[in-house]
Amino acid sequence: MKILHTSDWHLGKMIYGRSLLEDQEHFIKEVFLPTVQRENPDCVILAGDIFDRQIAPVEAIRLFDEVLTEMSRQHIPFAVISGNHDGADRIAVGASMLRSSGIYIATKLEDVFSPVVLTKENETLHLYLLPYIEPAAVRQYFHDDSIQGFPMAYQAIISAIQANMDQTAINILAGHCFAAGSQTCDSESAVYVGGSGEVPPSLFQSFDYTALGHLHGPQRVGENGRYSGSPLKYSFDEEHHKKSLALLDITKQGCTTALLPIPTLRDMRTVTGTLEELLSLGKSSPSKDYLAVELTNDTPVYMPLEQLRPYFPNVLSVHCNWLHTELSGEQKALRQTMQNRTINEMVVFSQFLQQICGTEPTEEDKTLFQTLLTELKKEQANT
Ligand SMILES: [Mn+2]
Known part of the structure; x- marks a missing residue:
């Protein structure tokens, strides 16, 4: 039977x-x-x-x-x-x-x-x-x-x-x-x-x-x-x-x-790479699969999900290795430097500006950022 x-x-x-x-x-x-x-x-x-x-x-x-x-x-x-x-x-x-x-x-x-x-x-x-x-x-x-x-x-x-x-x-x-x-x-x-x-x-x-x-x-x-x-x-x-x-x-x-x-409408899989690598992959071969994204960038990335969605509409999760994983020697040194909060925040600001505006911060930008940050910290300390 x-x-x-x-x-x-x-x-x-x-x-x-x-x-x-x-x-x-x-x-x-x-x-x-x-x-x-x-x-x-x-x-x-x-x-x-x-x-x-x-x-x-x-x-x-x-x-x-x-x-x-x-x-x-x-x-x-x-x-x-x-x-x-x-x-x-x-x-x-x-x-x-x-x-x-x-x-x-x-x-x-x-x-x-x-x-x-x-x-x-x-x-x-x-x-x-x-x-x-x-x-x-x-x-x-x-x-x-x-x-x-x-x-x-x-x-x-x-x-x-x-x-x-x-x-x-x-x-x-x-x-x-x-x-x-x-x-x-x-x-x-x-x-x-x-x-x-x-x-x-x-x-x-x-x-x-x-x-x-x-x-x-x-x-x-x-x-x-x-x-x-x-x-x-x-x-x-x-x-x-x-x-x-x-x-x-x-x-x-x-x-x-x-x-x-069983052939499926959408596969479910993990993709790994830097945001830049994944965006370039998305441009050449966009996909409707259900994705878990593992970002390997060793510095913070601005709104990765929103950037990936146009090419991968079914991204279900983004995991930033930067935040979680054991670091290599070089990354450790960078993290060490970033643990000094002033540098850390300046690095984050600088990366942010590069990603959003595509430019390095000018001296004027840096001074303004530093002033605002100091004011904000003072306010925080007072509350
Ligand atoms: Mn069951």
């Missing part, structure tokens, strides 16, 4: 105050839906964090609604679980009715105990949909107060599944959790503390495949599990991730996985 696995769409996400909806719409309409149409999988799994927030923006809800409509129109079974970011009860609206349209939305623990059964020729797939769940809910469900922490909670759930498992079927678990030993990044909110939040991958051994969500970097988990990762980069420490959709060809005998790369 052919299964398409994705997760962590985080529809409606904002980054540095910017909405990523346009990028997400591009992913849905130019990548995800065309891939579904082209590959015609027997099932699509969305392993949690559909939305970024419990109360998602209406534009994000509309986008997801379009996905549901399109999936049901194409008669492709679509299995969705809620993640830790989703408002589980909100996305459960109409869930039982949607099952007749081939859309399976699981938001409660008990959903995992009635697997979705799909058949194709002589193959049967049992799909166990386990939404994001906290140990307290598992304790309550099993009426067992001894269940403490995620490893025990998952052990209890999986033992209960195993008791009724059909070993002749292809068994797939969809889950949203932190599998121990996996690589994390900045855009996954930390909901777990210490090791008690980590689920041992050995628990997933009895499944032919485990389709996980939660971590945003695509990666394998244990013998036959995988995080598909998020479709887009949601933080700068993901800039080297190769985002993809996981397409499985699975039988009872084994599974092969193809990672389909």
Whole structure:
């Protein structure tokens, strides 16, 4: 059977105050839906964090609604679980009715105990949909107060599944959790503390495949599990991730996985250089990518963001090395000189004038600046 696995769409996400909806719409309409149409999988799994927030923006809800409509129109079974970011009860609206349209939305623990059964020729797939769940809910469900922490909670759930498992079927678990030993990044909110939040991958051994969500970097988990990762980069420490959709060809005998790369509207990356270098780069090759700018100038720079924006409209952050980094010997000497405040302020003034007016300060400018500075300091001392 052919299964398409994705997760962590985080529809409606904002980054540095910017909405990523346009990028997400591009992913849905130019990548995800065309891939579904082209590959015609027997099932699509969305392993949690559909939305970024419990109360998602209406534009994000509309986008997801379009996905549901399109999936049901194409008669492709679509299995969705809620993640830790989703408002589980909100996305459960109409869930039982949607099952007749081939859309399976699981938001409660008990959903995992009635697997979705799909058949194709002589193959049967049992799909166990386990939404994001906290140990307290598992304790309550099993009426067992001894269940403490995620490893025990998952052990209890999986033992209960195993008791009724059909070993002749292809068994797939969809889950949203932190599998121990996996690589994390900045855009996954930390909901777990210490090791008690980590689920041992050995628990997933009895499944032919485990389709996980939660971590945003695509990666394998244990013998036959995988995080598909998020479709887009949601933080700068993901800039080297190769985002993809996981397409499985699975039988009872084994599974092969193809990672389909996701072309994006805008990339997210860091650029490093002096302001002058970056401005010249901007003039020759402007870019709409989301950028984190690392300025390497060793002296102050006047309003770098405003200067860069005409060429790089989506600069999200500017980091001035001058202010933060360990200095080289030469820079240290300069900083040492600048630590004498009078010289420091004069150097800053001089640099400012050069950047704004393109000229060195005259003796008259310097005297005027010095007079004003002295007056200002006197005033400051008096208040
Ligand atoms: Mn997530």
